[in-house]
Amino acid sequence: MIFYFSSTGNCRYVAQRIAESTGDKAVSMLDCLNRQELAFPDCEVLGIVSPTYAWGLPDIVDRFLQNVKINSRYTFFIATYGTTPGNTAYFAEKYLGRKIDARFSLRMPDNFTPWFDLSDPEQVAATNAAASERLKDYIRLIKGRETGSFMKRQAPDFTSIFHRAAYDWLRKTSNFRVKASCIGCGLCAEKCPNEAIALRDGRPVWVKEKCTMCLGCLHRCPKFAIRYGRSDKHGQYRHPGK
Numbered sequence: 523m524i525f526y527f528s529s530t531g532n533c534r535y536v537a538q539r540i541a542e543s544t545g546d547k548a549v550s551m552l553d554c555l556n557r558q559e560l561a562f563p564d565c566e567v568l569g570i571v572s573p574t575y576a577w578g579l580p581d582i583v584d585r586f587l588q589n590v591k592i593n594s595r596y597t598f599f600i601a602t603y604g605t606t607p608g609n610t611a612y613f614a615e616k617y618l619g620r621k622i623d624a625r626f627s628l629r630m631p632d633n634f635t636p637w638f639d640l641s642d643p644e645q646v647a648a649t650n651a652a653a654s655e656r657l658k659d660y661i662r663l664i665k666g667r668e669t670g671s672f673m674k675r676q677a678p679d680f681t682s683i684f685h686r687a688a689y690d691w692l693r694k695t696s697n698f699r700v701k702a703s704c705i706g707c708g709l710c711a712e713k714c715p716n717e718a719i720a721l722r723d724g725r726p727v728w729v730k731e732k733c734t735m736c737l738g739c740l741h742r743c744p745k746f747a748i749r750y751g752r753s754d755k756h757g758q759y760r761h762p763g764k
């Protein structure tokens with residue numbers, strides 16, 4: 523089984539491509555957590571596909587890995603990332619509580635648009651095309667049950683001590699603001715994986731101090747009305763694949 527967490531579609535695309543090629547199943551970690559389906563006694567392959575958040579994993583992935591009960595004969599991990607996968611493999615092994623046979627990183631468009639610019643569709647398409655090519659190699663390695671680290675641009679393990687503070691700093695919901703263009707459709711609240719948004723008087727209000735900070739609300743809004751930092755000029759993003 524190939525488990526993924528995805529906000530803007532990069533990891534879902536990766537997990538589904540691998541599942542299609544290997545005859546396996548791609549499963550959402552968030553759905554498993556919400557349904558409390560966390561026991562998978564006998565799996566030939568365990569795949570974990572996660573975005574990089576502040577050089578570590580999203581809190582939802584941490585939680586899934588710490589609670590899942592799974593036996594597998596071959597385990598692989600893929601971190602999608604924009605600039606560096608940081609210490610993601612270190613955290614994946616730590617929370618899973620055992621060694622991962624093969625570790626990969628895949629550069630994709632960086633959806634942290636408070637900092638990174640995804641407003642050029644040609645550049646975004648080129649990054650996705652390069653990722654799609656590299657994924658072919660990774661699928662071949664996974665099918666061959668190769669082991670080892672195929673990660674690029676990793677950070678040394680000792681830097682993992684910075685993840686918690688950096689992530690906590692990024693994930694404060696007070697960073698969000700809502701533009702007048704909001705039409706009160708409620709999509710942001712409906713799809714938030716944390717139930718961190720409520721609609722009050724037809725406007726989104728963040729009801730939790732911290733959230734996963736997946737930025738799904740910002741990227742999905744039909745009016746691009748949610749902003750964070752300099753995201754104004756950096757566009758919205760969703761992976762064009764499935």
Ligand SMILES: Cc1cc2nc3c(=O)[nH]c(=O)nc-3n(C[C@H](O)[C@H](O)[C@H](O)COP(=O)(O)O)c2cc1C
Nearest residue numbers: 528529530531532533574576577603604605606633
């Ligand atoms: C809160 C947050 C923090 C992020 N931190 C990093 C990071 O430390 N390094 C990096 O290369 N990309 C980082 N990213 C970018 C994502 O890891 C990347 O765009 C990923 O492919 C998104 O996957 P998804 O489309 O499946 O959600 C971050 C994104 C978010 C929303």
Ligand code: SF4
Nearest residue numbers: 704705707708710743
């Ligand atoms: S998705 Fe956008 S338009 Fe709809 S309620 Fe949320 S902020 Fe407003």
Ligand code: SF4
Nearest residue numbers: 714733735736737739
């Ligand atoms: S409030 Fe927005 S960024 Fe935070 S978890 Fe919900 S959808 Fe993701």
